[in-house]
Structures are given as C-alpha cells and as structure tokens.
Amino acid sequence: MAIKRNKRFQAEVAKDSMSDIMFFLLLFFLIISTLANPNVIKMTLPKAKNNEKTNKQHITLSVTDEKNYFIDKQQVDFADLETNLLAQLGEDKDQTVVVRIPFNLQVQDLVEVLEIGVKNNLKFVIATDAK
Template identity: 75%
Template sequence: MVKRNKRFHAEVATSSLSDIMFFLLLFFLIISTLANPNVIKMTLPKSKTSEKTNKQLISLSVTEDKRFYLDKQEVAFDQLESTLLAQMGDAKDQTVVIRIPFNLQVQDLVDVLQIGVKNKLKFVIATSNSK
C-alpha cells in the first residue's frame, strides 16, 4: 500500500500587497505636502489652547524680514490694506488668519491688526500648539 501525502500547505501571495502599500504610502506623502499650499513656512508663537475654524479664510503672512504675503502673493505694507479689501470684496464675514513669527516685535503685530480694526474685519492669530 502506497501512502499519499495529502497535507495542504496554505500560501499567501504577498507580492501584490507590497505594491499596494507602496502606492498608498506615496499617495499619502503627496497629499500631506499639499495640505495647505497658501502658508509661508515660519515658526509661530505657541499657545496652550486652540480653536479650529471651517470658515472661508484669507492668509496674511509676515516674515522675519517684515515682508507681507496675502495667500502667497507678496504685498508692500503701504498697499496691504487696499489689496486686502479688494481681495475680500463684498464678503466682509471672511476671517483673516495672521501668521507672524514669534520673534517679531509686538508693534509689528499691532500695525497689521490696526488694518482690521479700521475696516471692521475679523482677524485671528495663528499659533502652534504646545502640548
């Protein structure tokens, strides 16, 4: 009598799984770099609490060498108010997010905030969480 080896060996084909994981990793890396393209890179002041908003926003960035950007478009300070008002148009309920480095003087921030006070605009200051 001849005995047959009828044991079944299960195998999992993993070659396609590694391809899928590579494409997912690539996809998430590309998407994460495009998360907020209207932001100038800078170190923000830190805060212990934060508030998130889903409203329509206009980004106003001030660099350490006091260059002003409205949604990545450089604007001279003396033309900042008129450019901001033109960009807002009739939608005065938009919020302007000010991104200013932590090491600039308070007077630089006050100069920018005066534009909002004068035109009754909503300004918020962007910070980074310190948890």
C-alpha cells in the same frame, strides 16, 4: 533505478504587486501633503495654552522675520497691503483673516497689521502654536 531531477525548487518573492503598492502609497502621501495647508509660509509662531481651530474659509496674512507680507503666499508691499486685502475679501466681509506673525517680531509690527482690520471692520485672528 534512481531518477534525479535537474531543476530544484527555489524560493521566489513576487515583486509585481509591490510596485503597485509603492505607487499608491507615494500618490497618497503626495495628495495628503498638499491638502494639509497649501497657503502657509513656514515660520515659528507664538505659543498659547488654548488654541481654537477655524473651520470657516479664511484668508491667511503672513509676516516673515524680514517684514515681508504675504496674502495666501502672494507677496505684497506693506503700502499695498490694505488694498490687496480688501480686494481679496471682496464683498464677503464676514471672512476671517488669520494673521501669522513670528514670535520674535515687535508688538508694533503686529499692531500696524491689526490697525488695517480695525479701520475696515474686519475679523482678524492671530495664529499660534500649542504649548
């Protein structure tokens, strides 16, 4: 006598652990993307063959194409730039100020920003991209 089974075996994919893995990957990429450099305003920097990375704590001074000035993502008028920069530095005059200026602005715009550093004896560094 032949006995037939009513239920056939079907291939099944376990989906329970996949949602956990996707959640951890999403969380990982969100954390890494915010740690990359949160105080940077997107712009095209000048190109240089030799780049040097600063590991010390620094303040970022960004100038946009429309000549808007930002100190660590906080917009500042050019007239108030010196006072806000000195207030941000506080007593620690050894901090480095990284100047991020687009490649297509005039040299005079860069000189006006660097004059603030010379006047107050501050360390300024110009940010560049690799060639």
